[in-house]
């Protein structure tokens with residue numbers, strides 16, 4: 001591995017390079033891996049607004065006016081995801097920040113006394129929503145994990161969880177071989193084998209939610225139109241499933257000591 005750091009270029013020789021360099025992974029690109037994926041129907045604007053002591057605690061979500069707003073309790077602030085139709089960011093930006101403020105208040109009227117804290121676009125992070133994975137996570141001397149191997153949709157906020165689980169499985173599978181200085185390609189294949197099914201399952205679940213809920217809401221750009229969740233999500237067994245799937249995945253992983 002050659003890298004540029006303090007004092008110029010350096011070289012590190014290693015049996016294995018683990019590419020944990022995120023959704024725009026340079027290592028994925030240099031290795032020639034192509035991610036294949038679906039095209040989620042939405043993008044997300046992330047920003048923060050003050051949270052008052054009397055506000056409800058915990059996370060909450062609202063649907064209305066063709067938008068979905070998810071609010072995460074961060075103590076004295078709300079971390080807010082404002083879901084917009086795919087490709088709609090430039091239009092929203094062109095309409096100006098006041099139009100955005102009004103859009104937020106249209107879905108969450110309680111925020112009318114603090115949307116003015118949004119003063120310019122630098123306070124708003126734009127997330128182009130993607131959902132993809134590389135067919136093969138490894139080649140001799142290289143293993144991709146986390147977003148480098150699979151970009152997750154923000155549905156359920158599982159990206160960090162699944163990236164950490166990849167790292168745990170990689171450590172469990174590889175540490176003995178690394179200590180013996182004998183990493184083989186099948187060790188790398190084993191990491192992908194253990195992680196691929198959970199990733200595929202959660203991405204399929206996210207895709208269903210995107211199509212059944214997000215696409216329908218974003219297409220119903222009409223404040224008078226009410227949204228009813230699909231009947232299958234109201235079955236008791238399925239009501240609890242999303243939370244369990246999001247929290248634990250289909251096979252929780254633990255560091256082997």
Ligand SMILES: Cc1cc2nc3c(=O)[nH]c(=O)nc-3n(C[C@H](O)[C@H](O)[C@H](O)COP(=O)(O)OP(=O)(O)OC[C@H]3O[C@@H](n4cnc5c(N)ncnc54)[C@H](O)[C@@H]3O)c2cc1C
Pocket residue numbers: 020021022023025026046125126127145146147148152154157158159160161163
């Ligand atoms: C706006 C936004 C909000 C999100 N919110 C949530 C959330 O609420 N919950 C959740 O679970 N997930 C969320 N995610 C997804 C989550 O951030 C990722 O799934 C997770 O961080 C992936 O972890 P990772 O270690 O694979 O990559 P990253 O966390 O992206 O880490 C990659 C690291 O590699 C470094 N790097 C990249 N290229 C180079 C290079 N060439 N040289 C040196 N270093 C490099 C980066 O600086 C970074 O530190 C969000 C993502 C975005 C963009």
